[in-house]
Amino acid sequence: MSKQKKAVVLVSGGLDSATVLAMALKEREQCYTLSFDYGQRHCAELKAAQRLSQLMGATEHRVVSLDLGALGGSALTDASIAVPEHATQGIPITYVPARNTVFLSYALAWAEVLQAEDIFIGVNAVDYSGYPDCRPEYIQAYEKMANLATKAAVEGRSIAIRTPLINLSKAEIIRQGLDLGVDYAMTVSCYQADGQGKACGRCDSCRLRKEGFEKAGVSDPTIYRASR
Amino acid sequence: MSKQKKAVVLVSGGLDSATVLAMALKEREQCYTLSFDYGQRHCAELKAAQRLSQLMGATEHRVVSLDLGALGGSALTDASIAVPEHATQGIPITYVPARNTVFLSYALAWAEVLQAEDIFIGVNAVDYSGYPDCRPEYIQAYEKMANLATKAAVEGRSIAIRTPLINLSKAEIIRQGLDLGVDYAMTVSCYQADGQGKACGRCDSCRLRKEGFEKAGVSDPTIYRASR
Numbered sequence: 001m002s003k004q005k006k007a008v009v010l011v012s013g014g015l016d017s018a019t020v021l022a023m024a025l026k027e028r029e030q031c032y033t034l035s036f037d038y039g040q041r042h043c044a045e046l047k048a049a050q051r052l053s054q055l056m057g058a059t060e061h062r063v064v065s066l067d068l069g070a071l072g073g074s075a076l077t078d079a080s081i082a083v084p085e086h087a088t089q090g091i092p093i094t095y096v097p098a099r100n101t102v103f104l105s106y107a108l109a110w111a112e113v114l115q116a117e118d119i120f121i122g123v124n125a126v127d128y129s130g131y132p133d134c135r136p137e138y139i140q141a142y143e144k145m146a147n148l149a150t151k152a153a154v155e156g157r158s159i160a161i162r163t164p165l166i167n168l169s170k171a172e173i174i175r176q177g178l179d180l181g182v183d184y185a186m187t188v189s190c191y192q193a194d195g196q197g198k199a200c201g202r203c204d205s206c207r208l209r210k211e212g213f214e215k216a217g218v219s220d221p222t223i224y225r226a227s228r
Numbered sequence: 229m230s231k232q233k234k235a236v237v238l239v240s241g242g243l244d245s246a247t248v249l250a251m252a253l254k255e256r257e258q259c260y261t262l263s264f265d266y267g268q269r270h271c272a273e274l275k276a277a278q279r280l281s282q283l284m285g286a287t288e289h290r291v292v293s294l295d296l297g298a299l300g301g302s303a304l305t306d307a308s309i310a311v312p313e314h315a316t317q318g319i320p321i322t323y324v325p326a327r328n329t330v331f332l333s334y335a336l337a338w339a340e341v342l343q344a345e346d347i348f349i350g351v352n353a354v355d356y357s358g359y360p361d362c363r364p365e366y367i368q369a370y371e372k373m374a375n376l377a378t379k380a381a382v383e384g385r386s387i388a389i390r391t392p393l394i395n396l397s398k399a400e401i402i403r404q405g406l407d408l409g410v411d412y413a414m415t416v417s418c419y420q421a422d423g424q425g426k427a428c429g430r431c432d433s434c435r436l437r438k439e440g441f442e443k444a445g446v447s448d449p450t451i452y453r454a455s456r
Contacts, residue, residue, distance in 0.1 A: 064295040098337035109326035141373035148366040
């Protein structure tokens with residue numbers, strides 16, 4: 001695969017997307033990273049996305065502001081819904097309506113402007129099986145739609161939605177990321193991280209991350225708040 | 229078809245989407261209208277969308293601000309590209325990258341929160357055949373993706389993307405809209421409308437609209453600027 005070609009990489013600042021960025025940079029010389037400010041409570045993630053993009057060697061990082069919170073419906077964007085500290089059955093309350101669809105659509109717009117050939121996204125169907133827009137059949141349908149949506153498609157160029165983590169466990173993601181040199185101390189996964197990016201250690205996201213380091217058999221570099 | 233069910237209707241303030249709103253209101257009791265502020269030059273359109281929503285009887289109208297212009301690439305959002313006054317071959321320069329994909333994704337998010345069953349969009353494959361994201365095959369692929377993307381889909385409810393104008397000529401759209409009582413004097417189509425919504429009479433959009441009224445055999449209620 002040519003390293004000259006461009007890719008858009010969705011980078012949240014979390015563990016998964018930092019790993020995806022490392023994987024994308026191995027394949028593509030020019031990676032353009034895209035993050036979203038959508039009223040999420042953990043804005044320390046965005047600072048992490050910026051830092052990771054710079055230090056890992058992305059060509060350019062952009063943050064797009066989304067009005068997604070205005071449409072309501074998730075504990076991550078609606079201040080009237082509490083973030084739960086324990087795993088629940090079915091679709092989690094932290095699910096943001098159509099989030100990946102909105103994210104991928106902006107990535108598609110930028111990919112079209114840049115004439116990029118891939119969009120990398122760190123969705124995972126193993127640990128987050130409750131989210132409908134993390135399933136392989138969803139990603140395939142999105143790719144098919146994207147290849148009908150754009151000028152590139154009409155002109156015969158195609159775009160691929162790349163999901164290198166989709167079938168990996170958290171422990172496998174961590175092992176592959178460490179092999180690629182990812183510094184996980186720089187990533188923020190906690191739904192309720194404080195201004196310095198310190199994690200609560202209790203929410204679903206913290207729990208999955210902690211288990212991942214345990215199962216990978218490596219020490220957890222996450223900085224937790226003292227009060228946990 | 230039950231009138232009790234909800235629909236999200238994309239309303240730009242132009243002729244096409246005003247017609248779509250009239251069609252949706254005939255079928256659905258509760259229509260929620262959604263408009264976008266994406267740095268388009270013709271913001272008179274947004275005021276028209278608000279007025280049309282209120283006067284025609286939408287349940288609620290929301291305007292979502294989009295950062296689409298920040299990603300560049302179109303004469304409609306990029307101030308460094310001139311809006312052409314004449315039709316061109318191929319994909320027009322007024323094409324905004326992935327625009328309908330981004331619009332539909334927000335509509336999908338709102339539809340999910342509202343538990344709406346349809347999204348109405350005024351795309352048209354006849355007069356605007358240059359836009360890839362106005363083609364029927366694109367809409368079908370989007371609908372398939374949407375039905376894999378959401379909580380509703382997992383729970384067995386489905387969502388339809390409705391495009392009642394897709395195969396109509398501008399004259400047919402106007403005739404059907406007039407039958408439904410649409411007041412086209414309230415709509416703004418011009419790419420370069422002024423603050424009062426007065427049209428330039430020269431851009432592609434004005435030209436198509438003018439021809440539509442001529443072919444429909446009705447008088448054109450559009451308010452043009454004196455200087456044209």
